[in-house]
Amino acid sequence: MEKLEHKFLKEYNYELGAVDKGYTNRTLYINVGTHEIKEKPVTSLMKDKFIGGKGFGLYYLWQAVTESTKWDDPENEIIISSGPIGGITQYPGSGKSLVVTLSPLTNMPIDSNAGGYFGPFLKFAGFDALELQGKAEKDVLIFIDGTKGTITIEEMPGGGVDTHILGEQLTEKYADNEEDKRNIAVISTGTAAEHTNIGLLNFTFYDVRRKGIRLKQAGRGGIGTVFRDKHIKALVIKCAGVKGDLNHPVDKLTLNKTGIKLHKEMHDLDNSQNQMRKIGTANIISIMDQYDLLPTHNYKFGAHKDTFKISPEVFISKVTQNSPDGCWHGCSMACAKAADHFELKTGPYKGQKVTIDGPEYENAAGLGSNCGIFDPDVILELNFYCDTYGIDTISYATLTAFVMECYENGILNKERTGGLELNFGNIEANFELIHQMAKGEGFGKIAGLGIRKMKEIFAKEYGADPQFLFDIGMEQKGLEFSEYLPKESLAQQGGYGLTNKGPQHDEAWLIFMDMVNNQIPTFEDKAEALHYYPMFRTWFGLNGLCKLPWNDIAPADNKLTDEPAKIPEHVQNYVDIFNAVTGKTIDKFELIRQSERVYNFQRIFNIRMGFGKRIHDKLPYRAMGPVTVEEYQSREERYDQQLKELLGYDTTGKTTEEKIKVLREYREDQYEKLTDAVYKRRGWTMDGVPTVEKLRELGMDLPELLEVVEKHR
Amino acid sequence: MKLLAKDESLCIGCGECEAVCSKTYFKEISPEKSCIRVGDQKIQVCTQCGECIDVCSVAAISRDKNGVVRINKKLCVGCFMCVGFCPELAMKMHGDLLEPFKCIACGQCAKICPTHAIHISEEA
Amino acid sequence: MIKLNNRDCEWHEGLTVEELLRLKNYTYPRIVVSVNAVIVPEEAYASTVIEDGDKVEAIHLMAGG
Ligand code: SF4
Ligand code: SF4
Ligand code: SF4
Numbered sequence: 001m002e003k004l005e006h007k008f009l010k011e012y013n014y015e016l017g018a019v020d021k022g023y024t025n026r027t028l029y030i031n032v033g034t035h036e037i038k039e040k041p042v043t044s045l046m047k048d049k050f051i052g053g054k055g056f057g058l059y060y061l062w063q064a065v066t067e068s069t070k071w072d073d074p075e076n077e078i079i080i081s082s083g084p085i086g087g088i089t090q091y092p093g094s095g096k097s098l099v100v101t102l103s104p105l106t107n108m109p110i111d112s113n114a115g116g117y118f119g120p121f122l123k124f125a126g127f128d129a130l131e132l133q134g135k136a137e138k139d140v141l142i143f144i145d146g147t148k149g150t151i152t153i154e155e156m157p158g159g160g161v162d163t164h165i166l167g168e169q170l171t172e173k174y175a176d177n178e179e180d181k182r183n184i185a186v187i188s189t190g191t192a193a194e195h196t197n198i199g200l201l202n203f204t205f206y207d208v209r210r211k212g213i214r215l216k217q218a219g220r221g222g223i224g225t226v227f228r229d230k231h232i233k234a235l236v237i238k239c240a241g242v243k244g245d246l247n248h249p250v251d252k253l254t255l256n257k258t259g260i261k262l263h264k265e266m267h268d269l270d271n272s273q274n275q276m277r278k279i280g281t282a283n284i285i286s287i288m289d290q291y292d293l294l295p296t297h298n299y300k301f302g303a304h305k306d307t308f309k310i311s312p313e314v315f316i317s318k319v320t321q322n323s324p325d326g327c328w329h330g331c332s333m334a335c336a337k338a339a340d341h342f343e344l345k346t347g348p349y350k351g352q353k354v355t356i357d358g359p360e361y362e363n364a365a366g367l368g369s370n371c372g373i374f375d376p377d378v379i380l381e382l383n384f385y386c387d388t389y390g391i392d393t394i395s396y397a398t399l400t401a402f403v404m405e406c407y408e409n410g411i412l413n414k415e416r417t418g419g420l421e422l423n424f425g426n427i428e429a430n431f432e433l434i435h436q437m438a439k440g441e442g443f444g445k446i447a448g449l450g451i452r453k454m455k456e457i458f459a460k461e462y463g464a465d466p467q468f469l470f471d472i473g474m475e476q477k478g479l480e481f482s483e484y485l486p487k488e489s490l491a492q493q494g495g496y497g498l499t500n501k502g503p504q505h506d507e508a509w510l511i512f513m514d515m516v517n518n519q520i521p522t523f524e525d526k527a528e529a530l531h532y533y534p535m536f537r538t539w540f541g542l543n544g545l546c547k548l549p550w551n552d553i554a555p556a557d558n559k560l561t562d563e564p565a566k567i568p569e570h571v572q573n574y575v576d577i578f579n580a581v582t583g584k585t586i587d588k589f590e591l592i593r594q595s596e597r598v599y600n601f602q603r604i605f606n607i608r609m610g611f612g613k614r615i616h617d618k619l620p621y622r623a624m625g626p627v628t629v630e631e632y633q634s635r636e637e638r639y640d641q642q643l644k645e646l647l648g649y650d651t652t653g654k655t656t657e658e659k660i661k662v663l664r665e666y667r668e669d670q671y672e673k674l675t676d677a678v679y680k681r682r683g684w685t686m687d688g689v690p691t692v693e694k695l696r697e698l699g700m701d702l703p704e705l706l707e708v709v710e711k712h713r
Numbered sequence: 714m715k716l717l718a719k720d721e722s723l724c725i726g727c728g729e730c731e732a733v734c735s736k737t738y739f740k741e742i743s744p745e746k747s748c749i750r751v752g753d754q755k756i757q758v759c760t761q762c763g764e765c766i767d768v769c770s771v772a773a774i775s776r777d778k779n780g781v782v783r784i785n786k787k788l789c790v791g792c793f794m795c796v797g798f799c800p801e802l803a804m805k806m807h808g809d810l811l812e813p814f815k816c817i818a819c820g821q822c823a824k825i826c827p828t829h830a831i832h833i834s835e836e837a
Numbered sequence: 838m839i840k841l842n843n844r845d846c847e848w849h850e851g852l853t854v855e856e857l858l859r860l861k862n863y864t865y866p867r868i869v870v871s872v873n874a875v876i877v878p879e880e881a882y883a884s885t886v887i888e889d890g891d892k893v894e895a896i897h898l899m900a901g902g
Binding site: 182209243245252253263266267325329330 | 768770771772790791792793794796797798806808811
């Protein structure tokens with residue numbers, strides 16, 4: 001292993017302090033350009049209205065930037081924060097770090113969460129959040145030693161940046177011995193983050209059973225790109241002696257009991273429910289295919305005859321471990337899977353045997369079926385390179401699928417791609433594309449800009465039809481779609497379209513409720529779901545929690561409850577653990593209000609940056625219905641029937657083009673009506689701006705927010 | 714393998730075992746802090762099956778040379794996954810303690826049991 | 838004709854819950870089935886016969902993803 005040379009630029013000492021009821025009541029600010037380091041107090045306004053995690057991130061980012069700040073201005077910040085519950089070891093899914101920055105893809109705030117130990121360690125080292133601002137001249141590394149109370153900024157020129165190597169090297173370097181490695185957590189990215197807009201951050205944790213680092217990603221929105229633009233190579237933190245009471249909760253017994261209750265559920269029921277411990281989120285690949293929801297060939301179709309080749313069973317056989325892993329202590333859901341001793345077949349690390357974290361559902365669906373690839377080893381290797389090169393698998397997959405459709409349509413050709421034959425299913429070209437992104441060369445450099453920029457380029461340079469590009473380019477607000485096919489579910493179109501950060505299903509996944517169960521038939525029903533679920537799920541991000549243990553397991557008697565989809569017992573668990581940590585006395589309604597405050601704040605932040613209005617909530621038609629004749633005809637019976645039943649439209653003798661047009665008008669109109677209903681339910685104007693009354697009602701009538709909404713009334 | 718074997722039909726539920734266990738390890742008489750629990754002709758105690766070993770993600774649980782499953786408190790982070798996953802419900806939690814606790818087959822309770830419902834077995 | 842999730846659905850004599858789920862290709866592992874508002878446990882899928890005009894719900898529990 002090469003030796004890492006570091007030159008110290010700045011050293012800072014601080015009092016270690018203690019956590020009190022989930023908060024250290026202090027945050028850390030580091031400017032990598034000026035080397036200024038300071039501590040800031042956490043105010044009661046911050047705790048009351050922003051809670052923590054992504055709430056703190058948005059709060060600080062608002063203060064750091066102005067309307068005209070761009071992602072690559074030095075003022076832009078990256079804020080990392082866990083949240084008051086973050087770091088407890090008793091309840092599954094309590095170790096997430098939330099990262100917030102201005103995104104190079106959307107030019108507005110993005111938030112993304114990651115497992116790994118950094119967030120909890122940061123708190124135990126003494127800080128509720130870390131703000132990174134400025135731009136370093138040369139590559140730097142920041143080391144926070146939470147065992148001693150020192151922070152150093154070190155110059156670190158040269159050497160590799162790809163995470164699977166750097167993460168290991170740094171863990172080695174900063175640990176005193178093998179035993180100490182569990183006390184180190186690293187954040188870094190990879191070479192492709194420097195050359196694309198889709199860079200991600202890798203968060204490590206040391207796996208004591210495997211004796212190696214594991215990687216978890218804050219993937220969405222190009223945060224890794226900002227990280228490298230600031231010339232930060234890595235953040236390293238050290239923290240020893242993790243125990244169940246480091247948050248100094250007011251009621252540890254409740255945490256223990258609530259956690260054990262869920263562990264027991266996992267033990268008794270996971271095998272007959274989602275098999276998260278065995279397969280993780282990849283369990284749903286086949287199911288999505290069977291329900292015609294698996295994105296295939298750039299979201300044209302929802303199923304493929306070869307899906308069995310990448311079924312969960314195939315991946316189980318690849319994942320060599322038999323000990324399920326969580327991404328933080330106490331996660332008995334343990335969805336963190338890995339394939340060991342995987343020999344790479346391409347690229348600079350060809351021949352190396354590596355451990356590959358994953359595959360998660362999104363990776364398998366995106367890198368696989370959406371690009372027409374049904375080879376599990378190829379999916380694993382692409383997954384590995386996305387991670388170590390530091391790019392977001394979802395954006396990579398979705399933009400590659402877009403490029404492939406453009407290639408098959410003649411918008412791109414061999415000349416324009418520099419020789420890459422980017423047909424659906426072309427494995428070789430796909431690998432070449434990702435390696436080009438890492439080198440910042442060739443067509444990879446263009447593709448790495450993201451779909452939004454590519455659409456502009458293809459229209460301008462190649463004369464492609466902008467409408468067609470808009471229809472098939474699966475991005476909204478600049479962010480690439482995640483991997484579900486929302487065509488047949490209006491509510492899910494809302495779940496993708498009416499979001500704060502872009503089409504990411506982490507706000508709401510309503511496809512079954514809507515399309516299959518028919519539980520939310522009216523616009524009002526859908527609007528209620530598109531209010532409740534996004535708010536409920538926002539709350540995880542305020543507290544450092546993972547969403548999966550909420551509903552990827554359910555108590556045995558859940559089906560007998562009044563609202564099984566909400567998993568009422570688990571909602572109560574969250575209320576209980578929040579109160580047990582913080583000593584507050586919220587109920588399930590206040591929980592939603594806590595989220596609403598931050599959700600509306602983020603919406604207004606978007607508006608302040610020039611986005612976040614109705615026009616920005618429009619969707620590409622590929623997300624709503626069949627764009628092409630090929631698509632329509634593949635599900636002709638279904639669409640014809642809908643035209644007859646819903647519109648009384650007589651399809652006999654009509655051409656496919658005519659039918660597409662009528663169906664499109666209908667579906668687009670439905671989406672507009674849904675938008676009306678959702679805005680109304682959320683307390684927004686018909687242009688999507690939160691009303692003053694709504695802000696008052698929530699206690700969010702802060703002057704800086706009122707100023708923005710008044711301007712956009 | 715050394716373990717505390719039981720014959721539930723002999724148990725009269727007197728609770729002597731619970732008392733001596735909690736006294737030995739926690740210096741107080743409290744059934745809540747006993748590694749063995751009795752009642753209703755049921756004796757709940759670790760069978761040393763070892764399932765909890767794999768559940769622990771920080772490798773804090775292991776088998777000692779006598780085959781007894783033991784917790785290394787220094788490594789334990791108090792997640793209590795092992796408690797939820799124990800098929801015998803014999804891994805225990807108490808609010809005063811940061812780590813779980815379990816029977817280590819020391820035999821103190823067997824010595825005091827008036828009906829010989831429990832004894833130390835050393836069979837392979 | 839029966840109602841399945843409040844939509845019309847074909848029916849035939851002797852249709853069981855198990856068969857209905859198979860016909861609809863409902864393969865998701867966490868489905869809660871009720872016939873006329875009475876929940877049918879999984880063990881009884883094969884033996885529960887659906888009558889003409891019954892109201893059947895097959896609720897897929899997933900608001901996740
Ligand atoms: S469910 Fe998975 S992602 Fe969530 S906390 Fe557990 S291991 Fe991490
Ligand atoms: S505590 Fe439970 S799981 Fe562990 S060895 Fe004893 S009986 Fe088995
Ligand atoms: S409570 Fe301690 S011994 Fe039990 S699984 Fe957690 S870390 Fe391991």
